Amino acid sequence: MTLSHHDLRQVNVFAEATDDDLQLVTRNGFMRSIEEGEYFFFQGDPAEYLYVLISGQVKLMQSSPNGKQVNIRTIQPWEMFAALGAVRKDATYPASAQAIQDSAALVVRSDFMSEMMQTRPYLAVGLTRLMTTLIQEIQARYRELATERVEQRIARTLLRLASQIGQSSESQTTSVEMEFSRQDLAEMTGTTLFTVSRTLSEWEKIGLIDAGRERIRIKDSQGLTKIADQSE
Amino acid sequence: MTLSHHDLRQVNVFAEATDDDLQLVTRNGFMRSIEEGEYFFFQGDPAEYLYVLISGQVKLMQSSPNGKQVNIRTIQPWEMFAALGAVRKDATYPASAQAIQDSAALVVRSDFMSEMMQTRPYLAVGLTRLMTTLIQEIQARYRELATERVEQRIARTLLRLASQIGQSSESQTTSVEMEFSRQDLAEMTGTTLFTVSRTLSEWEKIGLIDAGRERIRIKDSQGLTKIADQSE
């Protein structure tokens, strides 16, 4: 896969970068492609690189000492991830990054990016901006996890994913086809495979969604929204 | 309360600042003191200011549409909070900040800090560093909320608070006295007042803690750690 430095303009953090800076990044980075199921890195590895997803889809997940996994975030193309290494010496990745589809990413050394940041305020500011977004997102999900029932969280997660994917791809059809397993969805919503399965079956029965093996399509986003927002 | 600009050195983000910069900050900011129960700001207010807590204790909480509240984070003296306004134009606070003890804070205009950041990479980098910490912290709590039982979360939260407070104050006695209500603790752990009360009563009975009205003291942190870490 070839990557022009212009393409990087789609990355939020690089929106205000000069062409020279973008070239610098592409020349100092390299491409890495992995297949579905493989990992870019594991939780606990030294955070030597940061990534920009070019194609595919990646999930960031954290596993607890007792082995249970939680999906922290799902990365779409042109998102930067694992950026923390750039600002912390000797950091280790707090999560693992697994491809849930065949994926390709631009890989950049953390300390290279760190140096660039020292002399380019726009970069540090952009990174800060990205992080505030992440913080707000995960805070919202934290609140949801603490206060909402499984049903609502699943509905909300489906809607969120649909909009994320609909955003990155151009297909603005009302119904997006999403590919991931019940297990994945369970990890995203903080519940179990079984509860997800039951819930989706129910929803398929009443026509809200269309589900299959590692595949979900929303048929009635209105109806889902109603479930997600019900306060009782 | 008077504040020397030297005191600001204790704030992580300002650790590498020049004396001139610190003076600039103190001169451009002002002190604001509020009593227990009052708010520095509310969720949804325009994020015009950022804060550095000087004394007291503040909780950041988010409330959902249906009115339930979650404690996102508890601020100790010399922590900066509500910094997001500095990097986002027209942002609103994603959480409310309520004093759980009489508190004082240095208040700085967001756009003033924003301007400073443009020309001082160390500031933007420091802020980024702070944010990575916040992200990791809340991610860890998110995982805990998703995978651990209430009992474990309460134990872990107590230990975390004890170390936070023991850190900021000098009292490195093994048992720190902590002041907050069962309700507060429930909001921090994503559970209910009743469950917290029951759990603490149990623990008091077997000698792990010493609890009273809006007051908890850990007697056996070993024992609590054991509860927090039990994988089953």
Added chain:
DNA sequence: CGGACGGTTGACACTAGTCAAATTGAGTGG
């Protein structure tokens, strides 16, 4: 053709939430 993997469904257990009622403790005004 035969696994293997993802998914479905049922039976059951149990954690933790809900609600009502009683109790305690701190602070206040007389």
Added chain:
DNA sequence: CCACTCAATTTGACTAGTGTCAACCGTCCG
């Protein structure tokens, strides 16, 4: 100093919501 008030807390009874585990099904793929 005492009675009074009110908020914080405790406790019990009940149960909804989810997790757990086992058995089974369907389909994709070597």
